[in-house]
Amino acid sequence: VAVVLAVTLRKGKYTFEDRILARCEKFKGSDCRLIWAKFQKAYVGRDPCNVPMEAYDDFIAATQFKPECNRMMFWSKTKDVVHDFTEKRDCYVTLEDTLLGSVADGLTWCGRVGSSETLTTGCPRWTDCENNPVRSFWSRASAAFAEKACGNVTVMLNGSIETPFSPNSTFRSIEVKKFDATVMRSLNVVLVTQTNSVSNCTNASLKDLQKELAAGIRYSCKEVSEAQIRECSSNPEKPCGACW
Ligand code: ZNA
Numbered sequence: 170v171a172v173v174l175a176v177t178l179r180k181g182k183y184t185f186e187d188r189i190l191a192r193c194e195k196f197k198g199s200d201c202r203l204i205w206a207k208f209q210k211a212y213v214g215r216d217p218c219n220v221p222m223e224a225y226d227d228f229i230a231a232t233q234f235k236p237e238c239n240r241m242m243f244w245s246k247t248k249d250v251v252h253d254f255t256e257k258r259d260c261y262v263t264l265e266d267t268l269l270g271s272v273a274d275g276l277t278w279c280g281r282v283g284s285s286e287t288l289t290t291g292c293p294r295w296t297d298c299e300n301n302p303v304r305s306f307w308s309r310a311s312a313a314f315a316e317k318a319c320g321n322v323t324v325m326l327n328g329s330i331e332t333p334f335s336p337n338s339t340f341r342s343i344e345v346k347k348f349d350a351t352v353m354r355s356l357n358v359v360l361v362t363q364t365n366s367v368s369n370c371t372n373a374s375l376k377d378l379q380k381e382l383a384a385g386i387r388y389s390c391k392e393v394s395e396a397q398i399r400e401c402s403s404n405p406e407k408p409c410g411a412c413w
Contacts, residue, residue, distance in 0.1 A: 185287045189272050196268040207231045209287065211302065217279035218298035222309040229313045232269045237262050238320035245340035246327035247361050250395055257402045260409035261323060264314045277303055311339045315347035321355045328362040328392060334374035345378065350385035358390040359413060361398065
């Protein structure tokens with residue numbers, strides 16, 4: 170403990186483990202030591218381009234995630250506006266607001282063959298190789314979050330791009346495939362528009378989205394300006410249901 174503290178103080182920053190534990194401890198009643206052990210086990214000592222999403226199965230099992238039906242929010246290409254909204258208003262819950270996603274959001278990590286350490290520099294970038302520890306983590310965590318999606322579910326897609334339901338996105342390649350019609354009632358698209366927006370709810374990729382949804386899940390789409398969402402973020406007195 171003394172050595173770890175000395176190193177931490179000397180470097181003037183926290184280790185990767187400290188950061189994961191601190192984020193985990195915000196969720197009361199979590200066994201953060203166990204969660205850290207399972208998280209590490211996925212990539213430590215492994216080639217950082219050979220960590221499949223299944224490597225995180227034990228971590229996922231340890232985080233025992235309870236869904237908040239009717240408040241779950243997915244997103245694709247809208248990270249900033251979505252998280253600005255969920256940080257300021259208690260209306261929706263994204264993966265990054267749960268224990269599962271919050272421990273790793275914004276971080277980079279990997280292991281190395283023959284080492285028991287976690288590295289935070291020199292790790293593969295997102296597209297360098299598919300089975301990298303960070304990308305596989307998000308694939309696995311996204312699958313777990315989507316599998317539990319229940320009631321009326323919302324997704325914020327980006328109306329400023331030609332293909333808001335993007336083929337290579339996690340939302341399309343993993344999450345939509347995991348939606349379960351026995352527990353999920355509807356998928357409600359909020360298409361975030363700007364003054365120069367190129368897409369609307371008639372977009373071809375959104376037709377594909379309707380086709381790819383499991384039978385029995387209802388679909389809706391609404392164009393909402395980013396300004397209106399930001400306005401709702403900054404006005405806590407406005408009821409969640411009145412945001413769009
Ligand atoms: N919090 C995250 O970093 C993250 C979260 C990463 C990947 C997936 N998720 C889940 S899936 C999230 O909770 C959403 O519900 C879903 C969004 O994933 P998406 O549909 O793939 O959306 P996106 O905007 O294309 O990518 C999401 C995030 O992944 C980005 O903000 C980046 O952090 C990362 N990413 C994706 N593509 C790249 C990338 N980073 C670097 N290079 C890329 N080419």
